Amino acid sequence: MKPAPFEYYAPTTVEESLTLLAEHGYDAKVLAGGQSLIPMMNFRLVQPPILVDINNLPELAYINPDESGGLRLGTMTRHHQVETSPLVEERAPLIHSAMPRIAYPQIRSRGTFGGSLSHADPSAELPSLSVALDGKFRLRSRNGERWVPASEFFVGLLTTVMEPEELLVEVALPPLPPRSGWSLMEIARRPHDFAMIGIAAVVTIDKKGLCQQARMVFISAGERPMVAKKAAELLKGQAPTLQAFQAAAEVAISEEIDPSSDIHATAEFRRHLAKVLTQRALAQAFQRAVEERE
């Protein structure tokens, strides 16, 4: 229950951090809030030879409005800051609604937005929410920077497209289109634990009230945030009825998610929950879209 020895660096500029990552490659691991990495180190599930602690980079902790009506979040923004930000509540209500469900107050005073995304736990909320909101991630390395859509960032269990010399520095969340609604539904045995299953839904309706676009992303339903594309296609052009929700849920749970069995729930039970939650989440998201139109 104690971490293996490692070499510790605490850079004070982003450039210095990028240089360290470039120098040490796969040997170096970035330490952000540490609320997932340190438990894994305590259990010796991971034993990184070198830690690059980015907690002394205050310039990476911010929540800014952007011109499009969306948000820019610095990677080191603590969950508690996100949770209590009126700007996030106004511009990304889906994120705002999720924050109190993420672990416990003590974890949220330390855990970071970018850290949760980089850790890429498919049971965590933020990876799936960033996909549902069509977010974009800014990755920097000594050689420059690139923007990666959230939908392409997560490739597998705790695995992202980030190269070892890259650092996630910023997240851009676009505003929801007009006439949009959202919902986040989760089932956990105890509130604040990782969800047995969850779904984030974001929908947009046209002027007639028909579905123009839907995005459904599942939590704890596979090795990464699981996007139900076929179910979304099925909803397009449809009136938001219970029958349409049921049909979409059926496709999503039979063809598009891949939950596993563990001590908390069987895969079969997770599929069952996913079906129920999908219908509820779609009903709530469309309801919000209708209210927004009015």
Next chain:
Amino acid sequence: MKTTAQNLFDLSVTVNGTRYEQAVEPRTLLSDFLRHELGLTGTHVGCEHGVCGACTVLLNGESVRSCLMFAVQAHGREITTVEGLGTIEKLHPIQEAFHEAHGLQCGFCTPGILTTVVPFLEQNPHPSEEEIREAISGNVCRCTGYQHIVDAIKLASDRMNK
């Protein structure tokens, strides 16, 4: 900032108002540093993976898990442990309320709960019962004594904000 050849780090940290300068291994958890190096055994260690809340301390006034931080990360910062809240002669009002309302049985979880409740009552001086339960959701009590803990926090909030 980098570790030396022997992989020791010159740590300078203020704990309960006293400044400590000490060389530590980077892998030393803050919880172990407080207990083993400084002898402040009021901070308890339960699960060591962030679930039980027994090791909660204040980092610059915010409640954090000391088992999910390396001591080196507290460099230049201020830590308050349960020993820094009050003295035997003069308990912190929250400690007094826990005493009076039977907010503890075995006491193992108590230091973590006290250090969670201090910033909570600063930010939310008049919490509802639901908010109190939410605030201590990250603290496990195995004597199943939550009801009295909630009563104690309510009593503390009433007294402190009269």
